[in-house]
Amino acid sequence: MNFGFTEEQNLLKDQVQRFMKEACPMNRVREISKSDSTFDQALWQQTAELGWLGLTIPENFGGLGLKWIDLIVVLEAAAEGLGPLPIASQALASTAILACASEEQKASWLPAMASGEAVVTLGLYDEANWIDPAAVTASAKSTDDGFVLQGKKPFVNDALAANYLLLAVQGPNGLALAAVGKDQVTVTAQPTIDNTNPMASVDIDGVEISASDLLPMSDEQLAFLTDCGGVATTAEMVGAGTAILAMTNGYAKERIQFGKPIGQYQGVKHRLADMFVDLESYRSLCYFAAWAVYDSPEELAKAVSMAKGYASDAFAQIGIDGVGLHGAIGFTADYDAQLYLKRSKWARPMYGDSDYHMDRIATLGGL
Amino acid sequence: MDFDYTPDEQSFRQEVRSFIAENLPPKEQRGKNFLGTWLEKVRAKGWVGFAWPKEFGGSDGGLIEQAILKEEMSLAKAPPLGTSMMGLAWVGPGIMEYGTEEQKKKFIPDILDSKVTWCTGYSEPNHGSDLAAIQCKAELQGDHYLVNGQKIWTTGAPWSQWIILLTRTDFNVTSKHDGITCFLVPMDAPGVEVRPIQNMAGDKHFAEIFFTDVQVPVENRLGAEGEGWKVTVSALANERSSIGEVTQLQAKLDDLKTLVKNSKRQGKPASEDPKIRRTVAKFEIKISAMKYNGLRYLTKQIKGEPLTSETSVNKLHRASLEIEMDDFAIELSGQAGLQLRGGDEAVDNGSWSKGALNWPNVVIGGGTPNIQRNIIAERILGQPKD
Structure with a gap:
């Protein structure tokens, strides 16, 4: 029994934190978010060289052959600085390839993903706030020599940065993932509350793909990939929550009002304590869920729902309290606290909001 | 990260389970002498004061074995391992750390053998949360101290034989944490008067205690004069992981789910009501958070990393669960939920209303x-x- 990180994992965390501070501090995050591509190729190449893009890709496909519990170390630490790098999307896409592709396809995709040469994202559901195979409405119809895609994927994370996309569709024989190049489809940026985490719509209507570019996907595989998305998002919520709590906690020690640091008032210190309690708790649940991805898949669904079900509302409250406890400065665009509040809004519905996860916990728990 | 147990830990868990299977009959089959026999047997096993050093009669049990023992015992809803909860939790550890050789010899065996029950004299009428501000006075007079003052809300005072008592021996101090002295006092000493207080549930678990010219021999002082705060803080730090609480809360959650399955709301099954389902799920998430927080903190302890006050995180979760779960159950059951044990419609024998x-x-x-x-x-x- 050991619910802690290894020496290597702690070193990896230090490495990511150092990288964020040196190569991608918050002024750089803001610049990248405002650029047209919302993507920094040089920074991406550095992350690839550090091995972070191939963490969960098997060694025979050019990766490091590690587990999701290692991956979330990177996601959490990068999210402390709101790193605008599509590492989670890349990891989800490679997980999808490993789950759904043939050995031949794995060999052609995964090494390019580990090296960063291919930037790939995953688009699953087409209905807002609905996690279900029926919420995949885009489709693929058979043609003489392949498939023609129909519909639109309205909510695809990191589609602007990607050069390939894996998009869930209803195929002739059930669910499938259509692998398309960026140049085959029309990607339109969709402004959201959180511009450090760009979202886009992808119009796939009439796009023709070859037969081998449609990977069959079972309902269970869709659910598995959704759960992995939940783990990745929750890990980022742990990192971002850690950062906004640290920022707010520091401010409460320094800001003097009525002759005292505001952290001396229980109205402030008790909110900080509650933020800490919630963060600690969804942190523990997140680590367990990340561990379950490889080591206890039968527990994964419930573990993810516990983690994301807790984190969705808790991190939203942490974002609000983080800004609120700062007072007017927290509301100021030049100050960073507000960026974390935006991230908390962004994360809330991703891969299921708290109601979805609590309903699933009730069902899995026998109600 | 791994959640597996070593073969030794697994065989220890098996040993605990077999012991329970052999020695814990169902509630209705337990005779008058059951508790006494149970206490003797767990004592013989070395499971009372399991984590205590062997030289004091404990078993030097490791952190994981302790967690396993607590988990299995609370899963089986077994009686406690020893009757003096406070004696085992902090009085004993306090005596082992600060006590004299005579005190160790006199008090430790009786705690392990469940011969003596201890209560804790901390709170006073004007000083509950502000514990260090205590006023109960002890004055050195030759070979004894003269104690005068009052304690209140002392849990277990009506049936305890001894009290660990915090007093003030010095009123001229700059820090209120100085000048406090700790004593071990028999409850039948002349001048000790216990007045039980009824709580809102109708029980008399706690009491006020009046100390009037009570003579406490110097040899009953625990730690040096003025060191009482240090003794108290380090004693309270002996509180262990919350594994046992988690299994108790899980058992309570199972009962709550059974109640939901058997309940109706406006004529329809309560288990189909989204609000009810999500409320129960929220309880389940919190209990799981306690479990995994506890395991993370346990891992830190095993690795020798310093724990500050992380146990307060789970205490807050437990507090909200203790308040909300019963409250939810009685609300779910409407008027029937209000009935106490003995009522014709009382739900689960009134356990939720209680x-x-x-x-x-x-x-x-x-x-x-x-x-x-x-x-x-x-x-x-x-x-x-x-």
Whole structure:
């Protein structure tokens, strides 16, 4: 029994934190978010060289052959600085390839993903706030020599940065993932509350793909990939929550009002304590869920729902309290606290909001 | 990260399970002498004071074995391992750390053998949460101290034989944490008067205690004069992981789910009501958070990393669960939920209605939720004290 990180994992965390501070501090995050591509190729190449893009890709496909519990170390630490790098999307896409592709396809995709040469994202559901195979409405119809895609994927994370996309569709024989190049489809940026985490719509209507570019996907595989998305998002919520709590906690020690640091008032210190309690708790649940991805898949669904079900509302409250406890400065665009509040809004519905996860916990728990 | 147990730990778990299977009959089959026999047997196993050093009669049990023992015992809803909860939790450890050789010889075996029950004289009429501000006075007079003052809300005082008592021996101090002295006092000493207080659930678990010219021999002082605060803080730090609480709460959650399955709301199955389902799920998430928080902190302890006051996190979760679960159950059951044990429509023999009045036992005792928040903000987050 050991619910802690290894020496290597702690070193990896230090490495990511150092990288964020040196190569991608918050002024750089803001610049990248405002650029047209919302993507920094040089920074991406550095992350690839550090091995972070191939963490969960098997060694025979050019990766490091590690587990999701290692991956979330990177996601959490990068999210402390709101790193605008599509590492989670890349990891989800490679997980999808490993789950759904043939050995031949794995060999052609995964090494390019580990090296960063291919930037790939995953688009699953087409209905807002609905996690279900029926919420995949885009489709693929058979043609003489392949498939023609129909519909639109309205909510695809990191589609602007990607050069390939894996998009869930209803195929002739059930669910499938259509692998398309960026140049085959029309990607339109969709402004959201959180511009450090760009979202886009992808119009796939009439796009023709070859037969081998449609990977069959079972309902269970869709659910598995959704759960992995939940783990990745929750890990980022742990990192971002850690950062906004640290920022707010520091401010409460320094800001003097009525002759005292505001952290001396229980109205402030008790909110900080509650933020800490919630963060600690969804942190523990997140680590367990990340561990379950490889080591206890039968527990994964419930573990993810516990983690994301807790984190969705808790991190939203942490974002609000983080800004609120700062007072007017927290509301100021030049100050960073507000960026974390935006991230908390962004994360809330991703891969299921708290109601979805609590309903699933009730069902899995026998109600 | 791995959640597996070593073969030794697994065989220990098996040993505990077999022991329970052999020695814990169903409730209705337990005779008058059951508890006495149970206590003797767990004592013979070395499971009373399991973590205590062998030289004091414990078993030097490791952190994981302790967690396993607690988990299996609370899963089986077994009686406690020893009758003096406070004796085992902090009086004994306090004596082992600060006591004289005579005190160790005199008090430790009786705690392990469940011969003596201890209560804890901390709170006073004007000093509950502000524990260090105590006023109960002890004056050295030759070979004894003369104690005068009052304690209140002392849990277990009506049936305890001994009390660990915090007093003030020096009133001229700059810090209120100085000048406090700790004593071990028999409850039948002349001048000790116990007046039980009825709580809102109708029980008389706690009491006020009046000390009038009580003579306490110097040899009953625990630690040096003026060192009482240090003794208290280190004794309270002996509180162990919350694994046992988690299994108890899980069992309670199972009962709650059974109740939901058997209940109707406006004529329809309650289990189909989204609000009810999500409320139960929220309880389940919190209990799981306690479990995995506890395992993370246990891992830290095993690795020898310093724990500050992380246990306050789970105390806050437990407080809200203790209040909300019973409250939810009685609300779910409507008028029937209000009935106490013995009522024709009483739900689960009135256990929920009783629980809805009994939560302060756990929630207020040992530090209120707001005190836990102060502890987290000040000791973990480093905010200035009030």
